[in-house]
Amino acid sequence: MSTSMYSAGPRLEVRFFLRRLRLSENVPFSVWLSDSIVTEATCFTTACSISLSSSVRIGRLISAQDDLNVDHLITRLLEVRGCRPGKTVQMSENEIRALCHKSREIFLSQPILLELEAPLKICGDIHGQYNDLLRLFEYGGFPPEANYLFLGDYVDRGKQSLETICLLLAYKVKYPENFFLLRGNHECASINRIYGFYDECKRRFSIKLWKTFTDCFNCLPIAALIDEKIFCCHGGLSPDLQNMEQIRRIMRPTDVPDTGLLCDLLWSDPDKDVQGWGENDRGVSFTFGPDVVAKFLNRHDLDLICRAHQVVEDGYEFFAKRQLVTLFSAPNYCGEFDNAGGMMSVDETLMCSFQILKPSEKKAKYQYAGLNSGRPVQATQRAGTPGGLQKKK
Template sequence: MLLELDTPLQICGDIHGQFSDLLRLFELGGFPPHSNYLFLGDYVDRGKNSLETICLLLAYKIRYPESFFLLRGNHECAAVNRIYGFFDECKRRFSVRLWKAFTDCFNCLPVAAIVGGRIFCCHGGLSPDLQNLDQIRQIIRPSDVPDTGLLCDLLWSDPNSDVTGWGESARNVSFHFGVDIVSKFLTRHDLDLICRAHEVVEDGYEFFGHRQLVTVFSAPNYCDEFNNAGGMMKVDENMICSFQILKPAERKARYLYQGLNKTSAPQQPERTRSAL
């Protein structure tokens, strides 16, 4: 369950069913196969078009298996997306049987990646149970997400500057971990950076712990409430990291999409800077 990926690569965080913004991300970073991608999970729930989002991402994975990669997020779990929207969307638009098929798919997704031998990527964060990266490789698939342990923590934990070592999580799942934990992990495994998602950040990306960890969140104006930007991290052939920012879209500039079970095709805005 641990991918080992080469550069160049675009790394994206949470999407949460914001299909129009996913298309805008591809506009910004380049549509596959012109750019390589790693997504850090949380494709479904919250937004209005989880089905379009996950279907497009899986289609790209099938079409370009050597350059397009999907990690599992905490919402790629039946116990979570049963509550936060994906189950209801599948049931309303198609069937519960379809939701169960996606559950089987999610249970097989990898949960972490090493990029260029130097950047550790996962959806949530670190785990007190993680001593050796082989532990991630040995996680058996398919697997549901347990309430505790390594797999749970990789999808659920969060960094916290007020914590030293490990602390209780405000989510009541997994842990908070401090700057010291990040430093020890990178030193132990000879890595340079942790890249994760899982939390809304105002500018689309945010560094933590002396720039040893970065949070990337790719759903702008999350839930139509936060007015945050979306971010995408580009890692070039020389392992130089840079960030591309997707500002919240004006309604008139958004991709207009009427759903998988509609007859009309998506309409795309002109590719202008104002749409980004």
């Protein structure tokens, strides 16, 4: 276990039960405060025989067996836990490309609408804040100690989008049935071309690698159902969404269109001042009111919508009488906000608890010690149940 590098302040856990357990809406939350928390943070093979003239340059065909050792990659990505935040991880372009190819293959082998089983932990936007991603894993348990669902927006804005997305993809390859990634609006070429990921790929490797990531992102799943009671996506609801089969019919690979169901699932936002559907200040998709949330849950016999996409001060924020929750997992977002980062744990009974990473002190002094020092993380439910998290059909 790595050393704790930050002082995170008190830990706040708020627990609530979903309607499925038929508790009254008036039942108060139970709140626990403790002193401090540890807050540091198919094999893809291209094989063919080609006969070419000597005048043609033959490029080396990439094989994940040759270029990707996922265990070694994860080890290198985790070695920086004891270092100052921002330290880059040495990776080769070939192994990153192989990682993208293997991940893409896994994404396409699994449904676009994931059907998952609790227990698992759900995280919101990360946005290239790699050290904060490590802090989340320190708190929640590194895979396979816990099962995870991430809601998208892994790249852009932060300084280490490459380390962030590579660790997440590596865990997906290592634990494909216990680690899940949804697509966010920043996993789209037209967006991450502008907001930082393209420039980071170009500066550290090549434009070609950025295009490889684009091919991978175009195959990410879009939404998830947890025990048929919690609907998860990056953005929100869509006026075009009448049944779940519409999501299942979306074909991959696909770019994100400017309008329509896929666009809305990645871009829409709740708005307490709206009844029905309204204009979105982003200039994309819509906003939706509490009435839309209630109708959606009733129509599909669901208890909760869990989404990301917006900065919220406490790392999580309820909407529509606790029928929707927004998660945001990048504390001190962009170094400009004083927000906390939130992670939601869902246990087998669908009881949900929120773990909070308090924003770090801006002038914090970082500790350097052995990777085995520091307090242990909170005990978590171990993953690895037969068949993984995906529900059997």
